[in-house]
Amino acid sequence: RKEVEQDPGPFNVPEGATVAFNCTYSNSASQSFFWYRQDCRKEPKLLMSVYSSGNEDGRFTAQLNRASQYISLLIRDSKLSDSATYLCAVNLKAAGNKLTFGGGTRVLVKP
């Protein structure tokens, strides 16, 4: 089983709609979780950290489910500019704070 897994998509989303997708991780001792956004041929950029209680940043909501070992990202009122690949990253402190990335979920927002 991969350490961090994501549905590669693509998720085709009408503009203005809501889209949500998950990321599962295999190591129950994982401590920190992040969502990154990567545009085509660009570097990943941190979108948001994921806190135990869940957190929101504008139209983006991230949640953590430790019992089922997954994190989620929800995008409300999707914009065309939200089209990108969304990478989740998991940090296992015992492994020297190594960030392990999922393969990414591609989101395409269409007019």
Next chain:
Amino acid sequence: ETGVTQTPRHLVMGMTNKKSLKCEQHLGHNAMYWYKQSAKKPLELMFVYSLEERVENNSVPSRFSPECPNSSHLFLHLHTLQPEDSALYLCASSQGVGSGYLNTEAFFGQGTRLTVV
């Protein structure tokens, strides 16, 4: 903009060449990473340096040789590469060492797009 600068941005090299990729971070972080991203593949962690010591080497072929002279600089020396090594090479840094650092998010440079011919 990101505080992590990579040079060159693009590199074309022959299989017999020797070249080096450079990464510099201005964020005061103490951990640096090399990742490889091939077309339609996930990010692959290659090397991790923590406090200038290599703490991870993910079975990377010896034709890739990292060097971390100080906490702000990271190099990836390349020699006798193969065409399948063509990829985007990304450097990242984080505040990855020390107790209390739970939110150790990584910040990436813009990458070097390498083509081996």
